[in-house]
Amino acid sequence: MNPDKETESEQSVLEIIDLEKEFGSTRVLDGVSFKIERGEKVVLMGPSGSGKTTLLRCINWLETYEKGEIYLKGELVGYTVEKNKRYVRKEKDIARMRRECAMVFQHFNLIGHFSVLKNIMYAPIKILGENPDEVRQRAIDLLARVNLQDKIDFLPSELSGGQQQRVAIARALAVRPSLMLFDEPTSALDPELVGEVLQVMTEVAESGITMLIVTHEMNFARRCADRVIFMDEGKEVESGPPEIVFDDPKHARTKLFLGEVNWEV
Amino acid sequence: MRPSALPIARRIPWFTLVAAVILFLSVSAIISSIANNANLRWDMVGKFLFNARIIDGVKVTLELTVLSMLVAAIIGFILALAWQSSNRLLSALTWFYVWIFRGTPLLVQLLFWFNISLVLPQVTFWTPFSGTISWQTNDLISGYTAALLGLIFHEAAYMSEIFRGGFLSVPKGQVEAALSLGMTRNAALRCIVLPQSMRAIIPPATNQLISLLKMTSLVAVIGGGDLLTRAQFIYGSNFAVIPLLIVVSVWYLALVSIATGIQWYVERYIGAGSNSTQKINISSP
Numbered sequence: 001m002n003p004d005k006e007t008e009s010e011q012s013v014l015e016i017i018d019l020e021k022e023f024g025s026t027r028v029l030d031g032v033s034f035k036i037e038r039g040e041k042v043v044l045m046g047p048s049g050s051g052k053t054t055l056l057r058c059i060n061w062l063e064t065y066e067k068g069e070i071y072l073k074g075e076l077v078g079y080t081v082e083k084n085k086r087y088v089r090k091e092k093d094i095a096r097m098r099r100e101c102a103m104v105f106q107h108f109n110l111i112g113h114f115s116v117l118k119n120i121m122y123a124p125i126k127i128l129g130e131n132p133d134e135v136r137q138r139a140i141d142l143l144a145r146v147n148l149q150d151k152i153d154f155l156p157s158e159l160s161g162g163q164q165q166r167v168a169i170a171r172a173l174a175v176r177p178s179l180m181l182f183d184e185p186t187s188a189l190d191p192e193l194v195g196e197v198l199q200v201m202t203e204v205a206e207s208g209i210t211m212l213i214v215t216h217e218m219n220f221a222r223r224c225a226d227r228v229i230f231m232d233e234g235k236e237v238e239s240g241p242p243e244i245v246f247d248d249p250k251h252a253r254t255k256l257f258l259g260e261v262n263w264e265v
Numbered sequence: 266m267r268p269s270a271l272p273i274a275r276r277i278p279w280f281t282l283v284a285a286v287i288l289f290l291s292v293s294a295i296i297s298s299i300a301n302n303a304n305l306r307w308d309m310v311g312k313f314l315f316n317a318r319i320i321d322g323v324k325v326t327l328e329l330t331v332l333s334m335l336v337a338a339i340i341g342f343i344l345a346l347a348w349q350s351s352n353r354l355l356s357a358l359t360w361f362y363v364w365i366f367r368g369t370p371l372l373v374q375l376l377f378w379f380n381i382s383l384v385l386p387q388v389t390f391w392t393p394f395s396g397t398i399s400w401q402t403n404d405l406i407s408g409y410t411a412a413l414l415g416l417i418f419h420e421a422a423y424m425s426e427i428f429r430g431g432f433l434s435v436p437k438g439q440v441e442a443a444l445s446l447g448m449t450r451n452a453a454l455r456c457i458v459l460p461q462s463m464r465a466i467i468p469p470a471t472n473q474l475i476s477l478l479k480m481t482s483l484v485a486v487i488g489g490g491d492l493l494t495r496a497q498f499i500y501g502s503n504f505a506v507i508p509l510l511i512v513v514s515v516w517y518l519a520l521v522s523i524a525t526g527i528q529w530y531v532e533r534y535i536g537a538g539s540n541s542t543q544k545i546n547i548s549s550p
């Protein structure tokens with residue numbers, strides 16, 4: 001029984017099957033299943049506490065799960081299966097799989113004692129072992145893409161929230177991930193800084209990278225998402241193209257939620 | 266006239282001035298009575314301040330401080346790592362270690378080490394070629410080695426708590442970002458947590474060094490050979506108790522002052538800590 005699914009070409013980038021997660025006695029994820037194909041952009045929405053952050057963290061094994069399966073490019077996240085038993089993967093193996101998906105956090109989480117450039121170059125050079133000169137050039141190009149070429153030697157604490165988040169996106173892009181995870185990347189920002197980050201995210205989306213984005217920015221979702229998944233209480237309530245989910249929601253819970261979020265930006 | 270055109274005047278702080286004068290007068294009275302007190306025998310203080318035996322004692326005190334701090338820092342670091350490992354047994358062991366060595370007085374621990382031969386009369390090693398080798402514990406444990414062992418084991422408990430606090434001071438998000446980039450836990454600890462925890466570790470660690478410097482005087486009870494041991498030895502024969510205690514105090518003050526100076530520079534260098542430039546302002550601006 002091999003859990004790692006073959007057929008490279010037909011393989012989904014991400015496949016989640018019946019994922020469940022409990023913290024103590026509260027069930028945070030209650031049977032989540034969906035697939036993301038190569039190049040797809042999926043926006044995940046739902047009220048506070050519905051388990052969106054937990055889901056992203058499980059995909060990255062920052063949170064463990066016991067029930068259900070998560071496949072990243074066909075490989076089971078967190079476990080290996082040998083002789084009908086499931087073992088937690090070795091630390092190095094987990095680290096290798098984490099490199100496939102890059103996470104952009106709500107609170108940026110740039111490494112505080114590294115400069116902007118070092119934040120971007122660190123993983124490709126130190127972890128992936130790429131050529132430093134090449135990486136440096138790529139980092140500079142990425143900084144130009146997020147419009148921060150003049151902040152190369154700054155420390156994260158010397159940047160605004162929007163600038164930090166753009167560096168974080170550049171850092172995630174630098175490892176050339178198969179999947180990018182965004183956890184409410186603009187919700188910790190002042191309103192006037194949201195636009196610059198969404199702008200960068202739109203450009204990233206257009207470049208063809210596979211993305212799973214937790215956000216409540218409706219216009220961004222409408223513009224960039226191939227699919228919107230609406231979650232509540234750890235379950236998928238409704239999913240489909242943004243124009244259908246937003247303009248003609250089937251479920252009362254979705255309607256209620258859409259009535260509450262703001263439509264600006 | 267508009268207020269902005271007026272000069273800013275300062276009120277005269279009468280209360281502070283009067284208090285300062287009273288304080289100055291009483292302190293000088295105390296100092297002069299000390300300086301002129303014949304019982305203090307300042308001439309003896311001067312005579313013994315740089316006495317060869319006293320200087321030897323200063324060397325031993327410094328040696329005990331530096332050696333035990335270094336070894337305790339290494340043990341403390343390992344304990345702190347073990348504490349935060351996912352292995353329950355390891356973290357329970359460090360908890361137990363800290364419980365024992367921080368929970369009993371240093372003086373008692375020193376007496377235990379000094380009298381360890383009552384528990385373990387012989388130390389035996391097995392070596393592959395020459396079979397077993399054993400020593401009488403009494404030959405191994407002198408006052409000095411007992412002092413060193415006692416200080417190290419006691420200090421390591423405190424150092425491990427300092428390291429542990431330092432690790433905890435690094436925001437969780439820093440580690441998660443490193444992990445999600447594909448770093449292993451060990452690499453994240455080495456490259457992210459350690460450098461960032463230094464700001465939180467160095468101020469209490471230098472504090473600990475200063476208090477250790479003074480705590481070494483406790484080893485006098487087991488004849489550890491430090492500054493106080495030597496002074497006690499000298500006043501045991503010449504009965505100049507107070508002058509020699511003053512000599513000891515002068516030396517400790519001097520050493521602690523140097524250490525404080527170093528602490529001030531180090532803290533300024535890492536831009537953290539409790540120096541005077543960062544006083545919390547609780548009065549008016």
Ligand SMILES: Nc1ncnc2c1ncn2[C@@H]1O[C@H](COP(=O)(O)OP(=O)(O)OP(=O)(O)O)[C@@H](O)[C@H]1O
Binds near residue numbers: 046047048050
């Ligand atoms: N480490 C944890 N320990 C215990 N409970 C947790 C933990 N992390 C999350 N939870 C709980 O899990 C539930 C889902 O949390 P999660 O952060 O995934 O929600 P979310 O959908 O991201 O919400 P938000 O929109 O507010 O970010 C919440 O009830 C939360 O209290």
Ligand SMILES: [Mg+2]
Binds near residue numbers: 052054183184
């Ligand atoms: Mg969340």
